[in-house]
Structures are given as structure tokens and as C-alpha cells.
Amino acid sequence: MRIAGVILAGGEGRRMGGADKALIRLGGAPLLARVAARFGPQVDALALSANGPPRAYAAAGMPVLADTRPGGQGPLAGVLAGLDWAADAGADLLATVAVDTPFLPQDLVARLAEARARADAAVAFAESGGRRHPTAALWRVDLRSPLRTALAAGTRRMEAFVGARGAVPVTFAIGAVDPFFNVNTPDDLASAERYLAENAR
Template identity: 50%
Template sequence: MKQPLGLILAGGLATRMGGGDKGLLQLGTKSLLAHVIDRLRPQVDGLALNANGDPARFTDLDFPVIPDSIDGFAGPLAGVLAGLDWAAELGADRIITAAADTPFFPRDLVARLVQASEGQAHPLVLATTPRTGEDMLKSGGRKRINRHPTFGLWPVALRDDLRTALNNGLRKVVLWTDKHDGREALFEAEPFDPFFNVNTPEDLHRAKELLEHS
């Protein structure tokens, strides 16, 4: 079986970074987006970038840039839908998504998500990590995992269902995945959570420190 197609999600507003494209921020010798591409490309059979606005700012990429098909910045599910529509045009049956601001995600992301989907009629899996320390305290010990809804395996067969849900106002990823019996793939969070993402200038500083020691 072929590997899934890969979709990098970069359709957010980056309000905590002052707007603009977080993926184009520099981390070491290359952009956050370049780090993500380098990790995802070997794991998938093709790539696209989900980004809104003028695609000309990504002219150096050698793969498609596709915008949301749902107006109003409807969140990551809108990007997933755009990716599923793109995959359907290519005759693919599933996609893997990764966020453009998460430079250290696992190099076996795709293999682990696909493995977790075995036996599912429609492969639908989100990446998770264990909650530790402050996260556990904040949840009162009730929630033992963090779900990472921008990192998942998604079936093309459910794209029209997702379109209907988005047009009806759904925005929360896990409400839709839970409805369709989505599964979870658990990744280790030591020495740090590999799904750490850059939301603030402080996060970018931490990413630079992590890069130096990785």
C-alpha cells in the first residue's frame, strides 16, 4: 500500500506572534516550514501546503499551495478538508497532516498513525502524548494525554461529512473525530514533547535552544 499524501497546515492567523506566517520564521539555518518539510517529505507520497492569502509568498516550494474552501478561518478542520479534496483529485484515499509551526515532530509519525488505524473502515487517528507536570496539575489529574489535532491521519471517504459539519458550524477537531470513532497514537514526550509548537516569541527562543541540543 502506498504511503498517504502529506498536508502541512499553515492556515492560522498567528495572532500570538503578531500575525503573518509563523512557518517562515527562521530557526537555525532555515525556516520553521523547511524543518517541517524535511521531516514530513520522506514519510509521505506527496506534499501540499494549506495556506490562505497570496500563495506567491511560497513560490519557492515545489508542491501545491491550497487555501481553505470554508470562509472565515474555520480552524484546522478547514485545512484538513482542503487537503482531503486535493487528495481526492489525485485518487488518494487518505492524508497525513502536520502543523507548519512544529519543527520537532516524530520522524516515524506516519508509520505510527497508520499502524494505529489498522482495522478501521475509515482510517482516522490523532497523535497524542502523555500529560506531565504542570499539564497534569491544570487538569486536576483527570486528563492523562494531550491530543494534537493538527497531527493526524484522515480518510478521503469522510470529506463530504466533514464539509457538512464545517458548514454547520463545527470547529472543534475532537468532536468530529470522536463522532467517527477516531483513534489515538501515543508518542513519548521525553525529553520534551515532540509536538511542541511555536506560538509566541518565547516559544521561538525555546525552539532555538532545543535545536542546539537535538
């Protein structure tokens, strides 16, 4: 099966002072570049879901997908844009991750794909430390029609949508760092910098 991948970067970054998190630098590289380096090799095609000017992300060298629905409808709108793009690209499945998760597992997509196929589920998503991470997920491309309907009906929460689809959770162990650690605040960024520095020794 052909798997496309989308990095979700449509958030407003309020807790980072309104900064575009895709472009925030961690260890000298933009978060987008760090996530793409870990996620890109796991998929057959890669795009970015973002609502900033495409030229801002030109260095990443990937298609930039704007939300297909207006009004800031959250990450589900980015998933829908990704599903539409994946369908046009001839993919069967879409893997998604958030741009603020720089320590993603390098076997994320393989494990999600295995669990989804085993359960014949429409969606598989990651969890760690008892917390669910619905943005780190693998979606059947044929979900784009029900997702479009759900967004039109006012659904915004990813967990509500995936929960209604019988999504399968896949547990990832936490090592020196949670692989789904989010860089949401300046303190989170400082913690991520410390982790990188300690593990570069």
C-alpha cells in the same frame, strides 16, 4: 495504500504578532522547511494548506491549497481542502501536521497508519504527555463529505469532529523535547532555538 500529506498553515499567528508562522525562521530555516523535511519523506505527495499569497511559499516547491470554504473556519477547513486535493491525487488517506511543530516524529505516519488499519478507524491522531494533537492525524479521504457537512453546520473544533468519528489515539513518547512542541509565541521560538543549539553540539 497511497497517503498524501498536508501541512496546515492557515492560522493567523496572533501570538506571534500576526506573523505567518510558515515563514518564521528557526535555526536559520523557515518552520515550513523544517516540518517539510521531517514530514515529506513519510508521504507520497505533499501540499501546504495556507491562505497567504502562494508566491510567499514558492521556495517550498509544493502545491498551496487555499481553504475551500470562506470565513476563517480554522484547521478543519484546511483539512477539507487537503482531503479534496488528496482525492483528486488518487490517495486513499491524508496525513496532516501543523506548520508550527518542527520536531515531529519521523515515524508519525507509519504509526498512525498501523493504528488506523488495526482498528479499521476513519481517523488516527497523535497524543503525547496526556495531550491530544488532532492536527497530527491520518484521515480516510472519504471523510470529506461528512466534514463538508459538519463545517456547514458550524463545527469548528477538530476534537469534536474526530471524536464523533471514533478516532484512534496513538501515544508518542516525550524525549528531550515533546515531538509535538508548538511554536506559538516568541518564548516558544526561543525555547526551540535553545533545543536546536544544545542538540547541535
